[in-house]
Amino acid sequence: MLRWPGLLLVSAALLSLLLHLASIFSEQLYAWATQQPYTESELKKVTQKLSDVAQAEEARPEGLKGVKPADHQQVFLHKGPLISEKPPAPKPVVKAKKTSPVKVAASRVLAVASQASAVLAEKPIIFASAASSVAPAPLLASAPEVEEVLPPLKESPLTAEQTYPTQVEITYAYGIFPIRMSWKAENGRYALKLRGALFSKSRTFVSEGDVGQQGVIPQRFADYRDEKLINEAVFNWEEKKVTIKDGGTTKVEELKAGDQDIFSAAFQLALQGSRMKDFTFTVASGRKIYKDVPFEISGQASLRLGDKQIEAILLRGRFEDRTFDFWLAPQWHNMPVRMTLSLGSEGSFDIWANDIKINGEMVLEPQSNNHNSNSNRMMRR
Structure with missing residues (x-):
């Protein structure tokens, strides 16, 4: 008779544990159940060109370069x-x-x-x-x-169309796990962040520095695990040196104009790709320097992302057994809609854009959201 109460208690405990795990993994389980397979067509001849984009600073009249527009104007x-x-x-x-x-x-x-x-x-x-x-x-x-407060000055629509976005948010899919990327550029500075998390574990990459007529100029790249710094690369452009700090080891390497870190490289190609005559530059992570990686346009393919079919241009870089693949979408300011990095002992990444928001406008929505919205419209009918 005592066995049945014990079994009931064990069953209740297991059910409670399963419900708890389901609540924790709800986002991943929903993504796994509703995800559409990302598809890629065979590489073909490039028929599109990287869009010619510029920083907002370049598009200003000569007399206004370097001048920040006033947030408010006061008239007395x-x-x-x-x-x-x-x-x-x-x-x-x-x-x-x-x-x-x-x-x-x-x-x-x-x-x-x-x-x-x-x-x-x-x-x-x-x-x-x-x-x-x-x-x-x-x-x-x-x-x-x-006192009369006037609204802040706005740039002309023509200028806005020709300039690179100041704020971008992309959610990439790494299997069923979301990786969120944010890009912000303001007053000649940029901040780039990628973050993925599971349970209490997280991995974050941060790149920050200057941005202007020469494109992206990184000052620091950092790799965090569970919010703890594990390695970083510090760029000293005055002395043309980059310092790699990995755990307790430190080494210094030479720098030259145009060198990047492993994630700023995609945005440098996006900003300067249509103007660059040579796609060769050094790529740094927080652990290693990849000297003079030659990038080349390897082709064009149709990618199925979210709810859209996108034409993307593949720029591929090779260093020994490492490869750096950046898929750029000309229709979205050359945004990296897919990144595939094979870094040997440092691991590999293959992430696809699932939703994209540019300057507050959602330009790519997840396939599941689009399917649900269509279903809701059918039910209302």
Whole structure:
């Protein structure tokens, strides 16, 4: 009799554990159940070109380069100085003709007329003195201050179309696990971050530095595990040196203009690909330097991403047994919609874009979301 209560308790505990695991893995389980297979056509001859994009700074007029637009504009209104009116001209005095019947009346009229002319003659002097005695009104002190806030300046639609996005968010799929990437560029600086997590474990890559007419110029690349720094590459462009710090070991290598880290390289090709004459540059991770990796356009393929079929150009770099594949989409500012890195002992990555948001606009939605929205519309009908 005691065995049944024990079995019930064990069954309840197992069921509780399964429900707990299901809640933890709900996102991954849903992705596994609803994911569409990512497809890639065979490589073919390149028929598209990398779009010619530029930084917003390059598109500004010469006199405004380096000037940050004001977030708010303030306009102060004030009263001007008082303007005295010109005194009216005195009316001509018409002397009354003498009348012969009454001399007394004529003399009185003459006296009144002379007094009137005297008064009129004095009036211009009174006006002039009054006007000169009026002090000009202060410009700001005596007038109430009126503040008007205008909306921030906006760039023209033409400029916006020709410039590289300042903010991009991409969710890549690594199997059934999402990896989120964010790109931000502002005031000549950029920040690039990729992060994936499972349970309490996480892996984060960070690249940051300058961005301008020469494209992406990394200053630091860092690799974190569970929010703890495990290795990094620090770029010193003044001394043309890059310092690799991996655990307790440190080594210094030479740098040359155009060198990148393993993730900034994709954005350098996106920004400068249409202008670059030579696709060869050094690629650094937090553990190793890959010297003078030659990249070349290897072809074009149709990729099935999210809810769309996308034409992407493959730029492939090789270093010994390592390969760096970046698939760039010209229709989305040469965004890297797929990245395949084979780094030997450092591991390999093959990540596909599942959703993309550019400057706040969702340009690629997940296939599952699109399918669900279509189903909801059918149900409403």
